[in-house]
Amino acid sequence: MCVTRIQATAGLSQSTVSSYMSTLERAGLVRPTRMGKWTHHRRDEGRPAEPARAIGTTL
Structure with missing residues (x-):
């Protein structure tokens, strides 16, 4: 999914979405x-x- 679509769906700015995706x-x-x-x-x-x-393997 591209940042533009995430931005439109989430209602966030392009820079915010790009920052989140980088993280x-x-x-x-x-x-x-x-x-x-x-x-x-x-x-x-x-x-x-x-x-x-x-x-699962530790427990």
Whole structure:
């Protein structure tokens, strides 16, 4: 999903959404893909499962 669509859906400014997406990218939760002048983000399916696996094997 591109920042413009997230912005419209969430009712937030472009700079706020871009900042949030950068934070999520640094955390490894989303992956950006550049398509022309647009950057599309999608969640990284493997990353959120890691803590759940760690908790499951620790308990």
